[in-house]
Amino acid sequence: MLRPFRRHPRIALALGLAISLGAAIVVAANALVVISSSGDDTRDVAKLGHAEAALVLGAQVQPDGRMSAMLADRVSQAAALWRAGKVDRVLVSGDHHRWSYDEPGTMRDALLAAGVPASAIFTDHAGFNTWASMVRARKVFGVQSAIVVTQGFHMSRALYLARSAGLSAQGLDADLRGYGAQGKKSDVREVLARVKAVGDSAVGAHVLLGPRIPITGDGRASWGPPAPPLAH
Numbered sequence: 001m002l003r004p005f006r007r008h009p010r011i012a013l014a015l016g017l018a019i020s021l022g023a024a025i026v027v028a029a030n031a032l033v034v035i036s037s038s039g040d041d042t043r044d045v046a047k048l049g050h051a052e053a054a055l056v057l058g059a060q061v062q063p064d065g066r067m068s069a070m071l072a073d074r075v076s077q078a079a080a081l082w083r084a085g086k087v088d089r090v091l092v093s094g095d096h097h098r099w100s101y102d103e104p105g106t107m108r109d110a111l112l113a114a115g116v117p118a119s120a121i122f123t124d125h126a127g128f129n130t131w132a133s134m135v136r137a138r139k140v141f142g143v144q145s146a147i148v149v150t151q152g153f154h155m156s157r158a159l160y161l162a163r164s165a166g167l168s169a170q171g172l173d174a175d176l177r178g179y180g181a182q183g184k185k186s187d188v189r190e191v192l193a194r195v196k197a198v199g200d201s202a203v204g205a206h207v208l209l210g211p212r213i214p215i216t217g218d219g220r221a222s223w224g225p226p227a228p229p230l231a232h
Helices: 003-007 009-037 069-083 103-113 130-139 152-164 180-203
Strands: 051-057 087-093 121-124 145-150 168-173
Touching: 009 152, 009 180, 051 069, 051 130, 051 152, 051 168, 069 087, 069 103, 069 145, 069 168, 087 103, 087 130, 103 121, 121 130, 130 152, 130 180, 145 152, 152 168, 152 180
Parallel strands: 051 087, 051 145, 087 121, 145 168
Antiparallel strands: none
């Protein structure tokens, strides 16, 4: 199987250099993301400073409408932040690309059930990825300081992108249990996701925006059907 490369040493050299370069980019991007946010998150609500909003990132909702374990734990931690007086508002940001699948609406309902006042809960229906959630938090909702709520495997990338989008950010880990195979798959995917994060922040990747909904107002203003998005 190596004969074609022996016959064409220049191709073999170019292929080897490409593989080496790709590996170097992956390593460098992961190092940048992890080092830039090291030590800026905790699982202990009491250790966090006050912030304008908790920014709760979306995760899978089951076909029957139940939250996945990861999402349920994120919502639980967000409610704990509210009860501790660490945030003035809670912004839930996730995927709502079709009417039958609604991450932010599911999170909002769970927070209401946990006792968070309706006026304090904002929903971002176009948080299709982490970069979009961060940019929209800053530009659509006007958030300046946030406590990002997500699992530990995702936290470094989330904080890196939050700061790249102009947010002053801390992190609250939502690892309240083991996640089995789902957690292992997430760890693997995160390696390449960090490379994309560096690229998105470097070029200012396009994000769909919309009408401004100040985080200082009443969260219920954000609950209606999402308006047609406007270009970045």
